[in-house]
Amino acid sequence: MRVLLVSNYFPPDSIGGVQLYTYRLAQELHRRGVMVHVVCTGEWATGENDLNAVRTEIVDNIPVTRIHLNWTKAEAPFRFLYDNPNVFRVMQSIIEEVRPSLLHITSCEPLSASVIFAARQAGLPIVMTLAGYWFVCPRITLQHADGHICSAKVAGWECMRCLAWESKYQQMARFLSERAQNSLLTRLGRIAWVTRRRGFIGMIGDMEERRRTLRDAFSHVDVVLAISEYVREAFVDSGLLDVSKLRVHEWGLPSVAPRSKTDHVEPNDLPVRIAYFGRIAMPKGVHILIEAFRQLNGAVSLVLHGNSGGGSSSYDDYLRSLAYDDERICFWGPYNPAEAVDLMSRFDIIVVPSVWPETYNLVAREALMARRSVVASRIGALPEAVCHEQNGLLVSPNNVSELAIALQRLVDCPELREKLESGQRRIKTLEQEMEELIAIYHGLRPVV
16 A cells, blocks of 8 residues: 655644644554655745745655745735645646555645645545644634634635735725625635735635635545544534535544653752643733733742744744743743653643634643643633543633633642543544554545
């Protein structure tokens, strides 16, 4: 069997949840004797041309082809975000060279749905893992620019309004009725030079055409795997796609035996150690955590373990300004994801303060594997792992005082921490998932 994996990005260039999952999947398939080749995005918004290079390298025994793009240089930037003819031609060449048995997509967002069209033209069976909301939300997060959670049950022009929320359009929209905004945005989205205009690029385009194209691409996939019940429900509720082939298939995590906290005692550590692990970004709610932590009483410390992953440096600066006079807060920078569970076992409480509807969240599950108390936002798929008062505490997202109260409870009550640490964990292992996935692969029709 030869499996062609398509991901948005891939280590070591990027180590977010999708990339780590794809890496582990590739390694496990390779270990089982399956020939694996990964295709992903390299650069995405730099370079002189819309397609700048296609380069293949070996990453830990896995061939990885990175397609270097600059979507802003495309003839039709908005369309290239969901249907990129350059990616289609590159994928045709890769498929012809690799001759895979099937295509498994863990994320096609930067490369566009053209990877699906190229695979279907070649007669390949297609498996797709839904780890995000890109097919129903051009912002990917299902979170409106003003912060509220979207159901995706909105008109196309409303998606454009959301995309253009922070542009000059917002200033104009204050003086227009919704009917006028609908008419204006729909017309502007069909004018080519407007879609390429600075300040509107990637925000204004033919949203209905995007929906038609992605609906068509989605229909060509043989098996669609939602990584959580929440993701499945979000796609079903949107009403935008044929979800008859959609099933829930959680990611599996490598089995790791957590060490005792006493194995990691460090000099001058404060009695109750709180930590955040993961990407430092606004949707992750790190600012909420810092504000809540500053309200805590007692001997406590907070460590922020992660970086922006190429995100906004202004957000980093904002976080440091929030923490500037509190010596209990430390920024420890990036960490090796392979050591996450072991690192988490050094702390007493792990916090996942997300403000967007997480589709799965590796950190919460790694913290549970580390047998630590977890405090997480009651949003997205997080409650599928963190059970309130059983293995962790759930709080309302974006609620500083509620998070502070939950943390203070754990600081003041070691018995509660012990109860949560011994609570039930329902985490699928990578070995379990691979058995399920291999069965799915073998159940697909042969290449025509």
